[in-house]
Every structure is written in C-alpha cells, then in structure tokens.
Amino acid sequence: MLSTEHVSLTIRDKTLLKDLSLTIKPGEVLAVLGPNGAGKSTLLKLLSAELKPSQGQITLNAKPLTAWTKAEQARLRAVLPQSSRLSFPFSAEEVVMMGRIPYRHSHTHNQNRQAVHAALQIAHVEHLAQRLFTSLSGGEQQRVQLARVLAQLWQVDSEQARYLLLDEPTSALDLAHQHHVLGLAQHLAKTWNLGVLTVLHDLNLAALYADQIAILKEGQLQTYGEPQTSLAPSHIQQAFAVEVEVMPYPLQVNRPLVITQRPNFNQFTTLTL
Amino acid sequence: MNKRSQGLLISLVLLLLVMTILALGIGAVEIPAAQVLRILAQQLGWPMANPPDAGQITVLVEIRAPRVALGILVGAGLAITGATIQGLFRNPLADPGLIGISSGAALAAVSVIVLGATVFQGLSSALGAYTLPLAAFIGSLLVTGLVYRLAKLEGRTDIATMLLAGIAINALLGAATGLLTYAANDTQLRTLTFWLMGSLGSATWTQVLTTLPLILLPVLVLPWFAPALNAVLLGEAEAGHLGFNLERIKQVLIVLVALIVGTAVALTGVIGFVGLVVPHLLRLAFGPDHRLLLPASALLGASLLLVADLIARTVVNPAELPIGIITALIGGPFFLWLLNRYRHRSF
Numbered sequence: 001m002l003s004t005e006h007v008s009l010t011i012r013d014k015t016l017l018k019d020l021s022l023t024i025k026p027g028e029v030l031a032v033l034g035p036n037g038a039g040k041s042t043l044l045k046l047l048s049a050e051l052k053p054s055q056g057q058i059t060l061n062a063k064p065l066t067a068w069t070k071a072e073q074a075r076l077r078a079v080l081p082q083s084s085r086l087s088f089p090f091s092a093e094e095v096v097m098m099g100r101i102p103y104r105h106s107h108t109h110n111q112n113r114q115a116v117h118a119a120l121q122i123a124h125v126e127h128l129a130q131r132l133f134t135s136l137s138g139g140e141q142q143r144v145q146l147a148r149v150l151a152q153l154w155q156v157d158s159e160q161a162r163y164l165l166l167d168e169p170t171s172a173l174d175l176a177h178q179h180h181v182l183g184l185a186q187h188l189a190k191t192w193n194l195g196v197l198t199v200l201h202d203l204n205l206a207a208l209y210a211d212q213i214a215i216l217k218e219g220q221l222q223t224y225g226e227p228q229t230s231l232a233p234s235h236i237q238q239a240f241a242v243e244v245e246v247m248p249y250p251l252q253v254n255r256p257l258v259i260t261q262r263p264n265f266n267q268f269t270t271l272t273l
Numbered sequence: 274m275n276k277r278s279q280g281l282l283i284s285l286v287l288l289l290l291v292m293t294i295l296a297l298g299i300g301a302v303e304i305p306a307a308q309v310l311r312i313l314a315q316q317l318g319w320p321m322a323n324p325p326d327a328g329q330i331t332v333l334v335e336i337r338a339p340r341v342a343l344g345i346l347v348g349a350g351l352a353i354t355g356a357t358i359q360g361l362f363r364n365p366l367a368d369p370g371l372i373g374i375s376s377g378a379a380l381a382a383v384s385v386i387v388l389g390a391t392v393f394q395g396l397s398s399a400l401g402a403y404t405l406p407l408a409a410f411i412g413s414l415l416v417t418g419l420v421y422r423l424a425k426l427e428g429r430t431d432i433a434t435m436l437l438a439g440i441a442i443n444a445l446l447g448a449a450t451g452l453l454t455y456a457a458n459d460t461q462l463r464t465l466t467f468w469l470m471g472s473l474g475s476a477t478w479t480q481v482l483t484t485l486p487l488i489l490l491p492v493l494v495l496p497w498f499a500p501a502l503n504a505v506l507l508g509e510a511e512a513g514h515l516g517f518n519l520e521r522i523k524q525v526l527i528v529l530v531a532l533i534v535g536t537a538v539a540l541t542g543v544i545g546f547v548g549l550v551v552p553h554l555l556r557l558a559f560g561p562d563h564r565l566l567l568p569a570s571a572l573l574g575a576s577l578l579l580v581a582d583l584i585a586r587t588v589v590n591p592a593e594l595p596i597g598i599i600t601a602l603i604g605g606p607f608f609l610w611l612l613n614r615y616r617h618r619s620f
C-alpha cells in the first residue's frame with residue numbers, strides 16, 4: 001500500500017494540505033477530485049517524493065517512503081505528468097524507452113525493448129513509435145507519456161506491489177481516449193495488481209472507473225469512500241459549489257451519474273445591462 | 274548501443290586520427306603524412322633502418338605534438354561541456370561562451386596574470402602550474418552556479434533569462450577584464466590580448482601533461498551521466514521519478530563542467546562556439562540521445578578544433594591568427610541560423 005498518514009504540508013506559512021490520510025491499495029483505482037487549488041497536485045508531489053510533508057508520514061509497502069532509495073522507488077512507482085515540456089527531438093519510441101531507465105542495469109536490452117513494445121501497444125500509440133515526440137499533438141504526447149510510465153512498471157521481476165500516479169491523464173484526450181486510458185488503468189489495477197491514483201476533473205469519469213473517490217477542498221480531505229457514497233449531492237455541492245442531481249448510471253451497477261445544473265446568472269443581469 | 278551509433282563513433286575516431294596526422298604534418302615545415310607516421314612509429318620504439326630527418330622529428334615532437342594534444346583536449350572538453358550544459362539546462366542554446374562561463378574563467382585567470390606578482394604572490398608560488406587553472410576553475414564554477422540560479426524558474430530554465438544573464442555577465446566580466454588591462458604592463462598586455470582571443474600557440478609538453486588530467490578525467494566521466502541527462506530532458510521532476518537524485522547529479526555536473534572550462538580557458542584562452550556548434554550538428558543528424566551525443570561531441574569537437582587551429586596558423590603564414598577568431602567566424606553565423614530555426618520550430 002502507498003499511504004499518507006496524517007500528512008500536512010505548510011510552505012511559507014501557507015497550509016497546502018492538512019491532516020490528510022488516504023491509502024492507495026493494490027488492485028484499486030483511487031480518483032482524487034476537488035476544485036482548483038484544493039491540493040490535488042500537491043498530494044501527487046508528496047506521493048512521488050518531490051516534496052516532503054511538514055508533518056505526518058508517507059509509507060510505501062509498509063516502509064517509510066524515505067527509507068527507499070530513489071532508484072528503488074522508481075521501480076515501484078511511476079508518475080504521469082499533466083503535460084510535457086520535452087523540446088528535444090526524441091522519437092516517441094525513445095521517450096517510452098526512458099521508462100526503462102530504472103532497469104538499464106538489471107535487465108537486458110532485449111527485455112527492455114519488449115517492455116517498450118508492449119507498452120506502446122497497450123497505450124494505442126504503436127503507430128506513432130517512429131514519429132518525433134515534438135511533432136505530436138497534445139493528446140498523442142499524453143498517450144506516449146502514458147506508454148512510458150507503463151513501460152516503467154512492466155516486467156519488473158519483483159514481488160512488491162507497484163503504483164501508478166496519474167495527474168489529470170485525460171486533460172488533452174478526445175472522448176474515446178479518455179475512456180480508453182481510464183479503462184486501461186482499471187484493467188491494469190486488476191491484472192497487474194497495480195495501485196492507481198488518478199487526479200480527475202470529470203466527476204462522471206471518476207464515478208465510472210474509480211473504486212474509491214477522495215474529494216479534497218482547501219487542502220483537506222472532505223469525502224473519502226466508494227463512488228456511491230462519496231458522490232452524494234451534498235458532498236459535491238459543498239466541495240464545488242454547484243447544484244447537482246445524482247442518479248444511477250444507466251446499465252452500470254453501483255455507479256452514480258452526476259448531472260450538473262446550469263448556474264443562475266439572473267442576479268447579474270442588472271449589472272450587464 | 275545500436276549499429277548506427279557504433280558506426281558513427283568509429284568514423285569519428287577515424288576522422289580524429291586523420292585530422293591529427295594532418296595537423297602534425299602541415300605548417301611552415303611540411304611533413305608528408307607517410308613521414309608523420311614513420312616519425313610516430315620511431316618515437317614509439319619501432320626499429321627503423323634509415324631514421325627520419327632529425328629536424329623534422331624536433332618540429333613534430335617538440336612543437337606540433339603538444340599543440341595538437343592541447344587542441345584535442347580542449348576541443349573535446351569544450352564540445353562535451355556544451356552538450357552537457359545544454360542537457361542540464363534543457364536548453365539547446367546553452368554554450369559555455371554565450372552564458373558567461375568562459376568569461377568567468379577568463380576574468381579569474383586575467384586577475385591572476387596581472388595581479389599574480391603582487392596580490393596573489395604567495396598563492397602563485399604555492400600552486401605553481403596549477404594556479405591559473407585553479408583560478409579559472411573557481412571563476413567558471415561561480416558563474417555556472419549563478420547563471421543556473423538566475424535562469425531557473427519553476428523547475429525549468431528560461432531561455433531568454435539564461436541568455437540575458439549570459440550577456441550581463443559577459444559585459445560585467447569584460448569590463449572588469451578591461452580595467453585589469455590598465456593595471457597590466459606592456460608584456461602582460463600582449464599576453465592578455467592574444468590569450469583573450471584564444472590560442473593554442475603556447476603549448477608545451479610540461480604544460481599539457483600537468484593539466485591533462487584536469488580535462489581528460491571529466492571528459493571520460495561525463496558520458497556516465499548520459500541516462501540522467503536524457504531523463505532531465507523529460508523534466509526535472511520526471512528525472513526524479515525515474516530514480517535519479519537530481520540535486521546531487523547537478524552539483525557533480527556543474528563541478529565537472531567548471532573543471533573542463535576553467536582548465537581549457539587557463540590553457541588556451543577563450544575559444545567560443547565549439548560547445549554550441551558540435552553538439553548541434555550531431556543532434557541534427559543523430560538525435561538527442563546523450564549516450565551517443567556525449568562521446569560523439571568529444572570526438573568531433575577535438576577534430577573541429579584541430580581544423581580551426583590549422584586555419585589559424587596557416588592562413589596568414591608566417592603570422593598566426595587567434596583561434597578564437599576562427600571559431601567565432603564559424604560559430605557566429607551558425608548561432609544566428611539556429612536562432613532563426615528556433616523561431617519557427619523546435620530543435
């Protein structure tokens with residue numbers, strides 16, 4: 001398990017996260033929701049050891065995160081960034097190959113190539129392999145990066161549970177690929193016994209694919225549980241300040257569907273006229 | 274490493290060998306390539322029925338060989354440094370000359386040359402041949418750290434800030450160097466002027482051999498950092514996620530870079546643009562993978578500097594041009610072309 005235990009982070013008197021305890025379990029997808037500035041990205045940076053908590057502790061497979069070396073962590077946890085700023089002309093395949101950097105000494109070149117090949121296939125970017133990464137569209141780049149982090153968790157010859165952290169993985173994707181990526185995350189969680197955390201903005205994507213949902217607001221955990229309970233109208237209204245209705249998702253068992261009401265602008269009409 | 278990369282490295286080694294033989298043979302005393310090979314063989318202890326001409330041996334061994342050795346060292350050092358800081362700064366326009374690292378080294382070295390006899394007297398006599406390289410090393414280390422700090426913004430280096438910082442630092446150091454020339458006497462002044470424009474002319478075996486490890490070791494060590502530099506191109510956070518302790522790696526790289534540039538500047542003065550041109554040509558043709566780029570840059574940089582030095586010492590025969598002028602004449606237009614290219618698309 002990858003867990004935060006009563007974690008707080010304060011930077012220059014500003015509290016970014018407060019007393020946060022949650023757990024990413026192998027085999028499960030945890031979706032983290034919340035309005036802008038709620039601390040979702042900060043949470044991801046703590047879990048990926050980019051930042052250290054001011055209070056509390058983060059544990060990875062029952063050991064404190066800090067007890068693992070960076071290289072060991074890289075074999076247990078991969079992080080998909082929100083966007084890429086790579087400006088050097090690597091081919092997509094070379095970018096995916098970088099996911100195998102943690103295995104450059106422990107695996108043969110052929111094994112690493114196999115992992116890259118498989119990752120390109122399951123991320124649906126095999127046809128882009130020889131293209132220059134810099135020439136791809138935003139969505140294509142995001143999928144190539146996904147292939148890279150999948151290659152990083154592929155064929156690791158280890159009994160340890162592994163974790164995949166996704167920062168808004170669907171932000172640049174079209175409808176089909178949004179569902180492909182999250183469906184893939186769900187599938188890999190089950191088949192590879194992977195613990196997946198994904199930051200999302202779309203409540204209905206979270207409702208469809210997550211096993212657990214955490215809603216953050218102003219650095220605090222507001223709701224945490226299965227989609228049916230955590231996506232109750234009152235929770236959503238409190239966190240996002242929008243009016244919603246929640247009903248059962250058609251043809252899906254135990255999945256809620258969130259319907260958002262249009263905001264009311266009547267109060268402003270006198271101002272605009 | 275795939276076949277293509279191996280092929281490239283082998284061709285670059287061959288190119289360097291050919292350039293070395295040419296550079297050893299061409300000059301006021303012409304020595305044909307075959308004769309160069311015979312002299313080298315004889316020097317290495319190969320038994321020979323009719324030994325080569327003694328005059329030619331002296332010219333080759335005492336005058337040209339140290340100069341060629343220095344050219345290879347400095348060329349390889351500057352080019353691999355360029356490739357390294359371009360990766361570290363995630364910025365293909367970084368060059369030790371452009372961002373002021375060379376000027377930092379130069380200012381420190383000029384200070385020692387001019388003030389060495391008075392202010393730094395104790396220091397100079399204690400460190401001997403290493404005084405100038407050490408001073409230049411400290412100068413370049415300070416500037417590299419400063420530029421890195423200035424240009425870094427939210428985990429990435431800003432191209433414009435970095436180049437502007439380089440301009441400011443170059444101007445500042447130029448002014449300080451200028452001030453020092455007032456304090457210099459006539460002899461010092463002549464040394465300074467020639468040296469600030471770069472030259473391999475001062476090479477002697479003692480000098481080359483004492484400072485050889487200061488460049489050679491970093492050049493041999495840097496390729497080990499290729500996977501880390503590749504990961505840095507993805508982003509600093511991403512490099513951390515791939516298992517690298519980036520803060521440590523950055524510190525080591527900055528020290529290695531400063532060591533190479535500092536020593537190179539102390540030995541040959543300011544030779545610009547090698548670190549910009551060489552990695553770029555290689556990246557255009559073979560991609561940005563540092564596992565190939567770093568060793569290939571070192572090899573091509575060495576060859577390029579030998580060519581530049583050949584031009585410098587033959588074109589106005591019997592006089593000699595500073596090599597910095599040649600590299601700037603090639604590198605300046607190249608840089609402009611690069612800027613234009615960068616305006617339209619990525620690298």
